Amino acid sequence: MIGSWVDGVERVAVLTGAGVSTDSGIPDYRGPSGVWTRDPSLVKAFTYQSFMADPGVRAAFWQSHRQSPAWRAQPNAAHRALADLERSGVAVRVLTQNVDGLHQSAGSSPRKVLELHGTMREVVCTGCGERTPSEQTMARVEAGDSDPRCVDCGAILKLAVVLFGEHLDPATAGLAERIAANAQLMIAVGSSLQVEPVASLCAVAVNAGHRLVIVNRDPTPYDELAVAVIREPIGEALPGICAALAGTKPGPVRG
Template identity: 35%
Template sequence: MIAPNLRSGVEQLGDMIANASVIVPFTGAGISTESGIPDFRSPNGLWTRNRPIPFDEFVARQDARDEAWRRRFAMQDTFAAARPGRGHRALAALYKAGKVPAVITQNIDNLHQTSGIVANDVVELHGNTTYARCIGCGKRHELDWVRHWFERTGYAPHCTSCDEPVKTATISFGQAMPTGEMRRASELAQHCDLFLAIGSSLVVWPAAGFPILAKESGAKLVIINNEPTDQDEIADLVIRYDIGETLGPFVGN
């Protein structure tokens, strides 16, 4: 069912939240645009300005690694200035109220953690861009260290422990999805009674399968997204209005 207007959508969502015992939110880039972080597929999105660098290119070529880090540091001020929006804060309120055991996210911006959700309860399917890891031994490297290296040498860094390349702790095209996070997301989807897909185009697989899995496991499915998705027809409620406006009434509840 597509909500005929914002007020009706918020009222129906409120009733569904009140009647639910276990709510699992699944968030995409749309929840963070209010925070100033551009999405990927819109006319002004990140992918319209730069072709994504696949993982195999990052591994094989120094110039690809250099370009990946140049892009990341070009976005540093945007990520550093971002603060949780109304959508993040509404989900944090539901989490603190005991309704939400964890949040599944496709985002890499750390804003769910900043909003007050414990890091272990943010299931990051695509990783986190606020720190880096060695692709060999997995050692964590802080961005300040990476930037110092990059600015001093002009080249992307190698790990101080094993000399393998260091990249943001994100999942690139062609890189294996994190098995632990995928397993936990699957378990969450199968054991909730309300699944909220928020700000995701639902076209990136296998992550886009979680709303379907939740629905098939007996949960009510709500999709909140400005644009239509391929899964709208199976949803119990579709709200095609601004995420901040839609979830704003639930901040602090």
């Protein structure tokens, strides 16, 4: 599984997608048991234009998140492996499409984790821009408020996540490209690599002359650019890769 592509690597960028969190009990979106596979109508709830235009769509969005296991999820072996890699002294940056905050919960330094698609741990007002902890708004949803509004200006509230049709924060996108262009190794883990512009970070790394490794259950559009494509379970593959990069032997997989 692990080849010479780990040799001499001191700077690593790890692009993580929903597949990294499935072992924590959080379903992915496009897999056999994915959120959108089970209920295709929810795709509309994750589209900015529909979310802003339709109170019914917003109600579906809040209800889908009210029931999300992500609020109670704990980091798994993959999250912990990346935190351990950072502690080993390897320069590692995590570029995550996930909004669950589990990389930070596992011990990765918040400043080393770039949340490309935002975070579900905060709510943002689409009017005044005020950001508040999600618990406050989710408590209102639990109490029956299907379309919570900002208590200050009355505008629509949304989780601080990037929906389809929204642009990535320019500063975040620019930093992600610089990280991808400077890392000696880019590892894309648990991502379908179908959502742009984030997926194209793989091409940024390869075009800069660096190695790309993909760890994913299913084929991706970027497989042919990779020096290695690994289909093993993420919770087994990533700890082994991180241990090899750190120059240590992988420990037992913990829960």
